[in-house]
Amino acid sequence: MLRLLSFALFLATWWTAALFVGGAKLPSPPAVLQVMIVEASSGALFLHLGATLARVTLAFVLAMSLGSAIGYLMGRVKLADRLGDPWLILLLNLPALVVIVLAYIWAGLTEAAAIAAIAINKLPTAIVTLREGARALDRSLDEMASVFAMPRWRAFRHVVLPQLAPYIAASARSGLSLVWKIVLVAELLGRPNGVGFEIGVAFQLFDTPRLLAYSLTFAAVVLVIETLLVQPFEARANRWRPRAA
Amino acid sequence: MRLEVEITGKTFRSAAGGTHEVLAPVRFALQSGEVGVLIGPSGCGKSTMLRIILGLDRDFAGRIARPPEARIGMVFQEPRLLPWRSVEQNVRLAAPEVSDAKLSELFRILELEAHRSHFPGELSLGLARRVALARAFAVEPDLLVLDEPLASLDDALAGRLRDEIATLVASRPMMTLLVTHSLDDAIRLGDRLFFLSPRPARIVQELPIAIPRAARSEAEIAAIRTELARRIQSEQGGVHAGRDVS
Secondary structure: OOHHHHHHHHHHHHHHHHHHHHOOOOOOHHHHHHHHHHHHHHHHHHHHHHHHHHHHHHHHHHHHHHHHHHHHHHHHHHHHHEEEEEEEHHHHHHOHHHHHEEEHHHOOOOOOHHHHHHHHHHHHHHHHHHHHHHOOOHHHHHHHHHHOOOHHHHHHHHHHHHHHHHHHHHHHHHHHHHHHHHHHHHHHHHOOOOOHHHHHHHHOOOOHHHHHHHHHHHEEEEHHHHHHHHHHHHHOOOOOOOOOO | OEEEEEEEEEEEEOOOEEEEEEEOOEEEEEEEEOOEEEEOOOOOOOHHHHHHHHOOOOOOOOOOOOOOOEEEEEOOOOOOOOOOHHHHHHHHOOOOOOOOOHHHHHHHOOOOHHHOOHHHHHOOHHHHHHHHHHHHHHOOOOEEEEEEEOOOOHHHHHHHHHHHHHHHHHHHOOOOEEOOOOOHHHHOOOEEEEOOOOOEEEEEEEOOOOOOOHHHHHHHHHHHHHHHHHHHHHOOOEOOOOOOOO
């Protein structure tokens, strides 16, 4: 209920602002909705949305799995941490634009280059978060598993993984927002479809309604993913915690 | 089956760079069906000794001989349960081969039947200790190690839990090593008592109790207790091994 009210307030502010500024710079909500309907009925909206979502999914899965594995290793093995740390700092501070441009120069304007560039941008933050998680693992529970001679996999699944779950969820949440910001840049610079490409076109034509129609639809999709996937995962991972009264 | 502990020394390097001696030479052996009790002042190195015996700390001089196939059941001082798994899952994860019947019996003896599906965060310390006990017994251990299993429980609860431990220890032959502060617990549960000195720990006295555990009457327990107190007082500091106190 409160969420709906908050959303209504957002719409009202937008509408009022649109009345003052004028339709060319900030179109009113119905104008944007109309563009959405037109683009949806032609199928273009879904095509571009699908292309972007596919890139987000691939890059996200790639960065999360690779980043989690490397982060866990660095948190557990001192040598890995010392070897990997300079690379990590370099990657963390490398601007997204540099990675994308270099990827396109080296690998051509290809799908693989785009996805790799997006994944590389997300990778270091996943590593940092999971490394913190691995460092915070409870040694006393490791000892328990070792005394009871738990096989490696069972110990990982039941002792280690539940401790990492909050870190994985945090990394997934921040990762999703990061990936979807960067995917648009990659699309704008070197892909012939996707939301980023459409925004590039809209920019050249100064077509604000179109720009808003695409970006808001995509924001809605991200919101749905967050509510339907990330939050339930978090709730499940935390169900053993006694709830605060 | 036999556990032989032969530690010749253990030093610990502090962050400041100095070395501290935690354990002096310590030697004892434990047979199947026997309950050994380590009694010593706080911080004397009992926990370090346990960690060495359990194989968690390999940085020491000496040797520990226990059959490699020996299954270990351990009750840590803090229960060390997995907070994200239910009581039953906690036990089953450590003892995947435990039968439903055996598990039910353990839960009945330890009065945990109502808490099977609870998470450890919902349990009191007394109950969490019981779950840790259930977990240790469910693996049908050859070597059972109990690290102050009754600490910080009120007397009535500690007494009840002690009786439950006695029942379970008597139910199958295994080597049991109990660490405690309480002379009373030691006399009621132990067959052989090892008194440890302050750090660096060594065995000051080794005292076997001849009367079988189950046959000890309250009067005999009281008698052993007075005798022990007298002996400790008069022989403080000396090394006297192999005395029979009963």
